[in-house]
């Protein structure tokens with residue numbers, strides 16, 4: 001048993017499209033604690049020539065999802081690295097009850113106490129609007145939205161001047177609805193689990209990115225600044 005660690009250890013959770021990735025990146029810029037996004041970690045680990053990396057790579061190439069075990073092993077090894085010693089923002093993990101239970105065990109072993117699990121709440125209709133409206137520049141990848149983030153000149157990318165745009169194939173109504181159903185079935189129980197542990201905080205995620213970020217800073221006791 002190691003001594004209890006000081007720092008900012010938080011989990012960002014919420015439905016797909018709730019803005020947790022964006023908010024995690026903003027919080028990282030302010031606090032310099034590391035941002036552990038499951039999606040980014042998967043891409044990074046799948047390129048490593050290690051047993052886990054090869055296993056992940058094979059699963060992704062077969063078009064399968066990583067299993068709970070693979071994801072857990074990846075998170076375990078990542079939070080042992082030096083840049084996570086004084087904090088981390090977990091984003092996209094835990095997504096299932098087995099992951100939540102293992103996270104609890106893992107943190108207890110390492111003497112890490114979570115400050116909180118922060119749920120960003122956004123109604124389904126707004127999530128749908130956010131996801132269905134997004135598109136990106138084919139040349140540089142800059143992200144836009146039909147309603148919330150249009151290029152300054154219609155049809156021209158602000159960043160590179162490109163004029164061709166693309167939408168992700170899985171950003172359609174059926175896929176998003178399926179993801180929301182899965183979220184309710186698999187992830188929502190983890191939120192109830194952390195609520196029973198007295199760790200849950202919720203924030204209304206419907207305002208602007210800046211407004212939501214301010215509310216998160218207040219909850220976590222982080223200086224907002226600007």
Ligand SMILES: [Zn+2]
Pocket residue numbers: 137138139140141142157158159160161162
């Ligand atoms: Zn561009």
